[in-house]
Amino acid sequence: xxxxxxxxxxDLGVIVTVVPCxxxxxxxxxxxxxxxxxxxxxxxxxxxxxxxxxxxxxxxQISEEDPNLLVAIQEGLPIEIERGMQVDEVxxxxxxxxxxxxxxxxxxxxxxxxxxxxxHVSAGGCLTVAGLVESARLEVGGDLLVExxxxxxxxxxxxxxxxxxxxxxxx
Numbered sequence: 639x640x641x642x643x644x645x646x647x648x649d650l651g652v653i654v655t656v657v658p659c660x661x662x663x664x665x666x667x668x669x670x671x672x673x674x675x676x677x678x679x680x681x682x683x684x685x686x687x688x689x690x691x692x693x694x695x696x697x698x699q700i701s702e703e704d705p706n707l708l709v710a711i712q713e714g715l716p717i718e719i720e721r722g723m724q725v726d727e728v729x730x731x732x733x734x735x736x737x738x739x740x741x742x743x744x745x746x747x748x749x750x751x752x753x754x755x756x757x758h759v760s761a762g763g764c765l766t767v768a769g770l771v772e773s774a775r776l777e778v779g780g781d782l783l784v785e786x787x788x789x790x791x792x793x794x795x796x797x798x799x800x801x802x803x804x805x806x807x808x809x
Contacts, residue, residue, distance in 0.1 A: 694722055698724060752786075758776075765778045
C-alpha cells in the first residue's frame with residue numbers, strides 16, 4: 639500500500655469461491671491418437687481415446703447447454719474429486735495464523751484450532767472456532783460459537799480494543 643507505506647504480511651490472498659452457474663470443469667472430446675513406432679522401427683497403431691464419465695459431486699451439475707461442462711449449482715468452495723468436482727458450503731481450517739493468512743469466505747467456516755493475534759476472519763454464514771480467539775477481528779453473517787473463549791485488551795487510553803467481533807446472529 640504505497641499510500642501508507644504499509645503491507646499486511648498476513649494477507650495471503652482470497653480463497654477461491656464459486657457462485658451458481660460458474661464453470662468448474664470442461665471435458666474435451668476424445669481424439670483418435672497419432673501412430674508411432676518402436677525403437678526397432680516397427681509401426682505402432684494409434685488407439686482412439688475414450689470418453690470418461692463425469693463424477694458429479696455435491697453442489698454441481700452437468701450444464702444443460704453443454705454436456706462437456708460441469709457447473710456449480712450453489713455458492714461455496716470448489717473441491718476437485720476424481721473425474722469431477724464438488725462445491726462445499728463449509729470451509730474447514732485447522733488454525734488461522736500468519737502461515738494460513740486472513741480468511742474471507744462467503745459460506746460457513748469451521749476452525750478446529752485457534753484464531754491467532756492480528757488475524758481477520760470474515761464468514762458470510764456461521765463461524766465455529768473450537769479453540770481460542772486472541773486479539774483478532776471477526777465478522778460473521780450468521781451465528782458465532784467459540785469454544786475456548788475470546789481474549790483481547792485495550793489498545794490505548796483513547797479507546798479501541800485489540801479484538802473486535804461483529805456478528806449478525808447469536809454469539
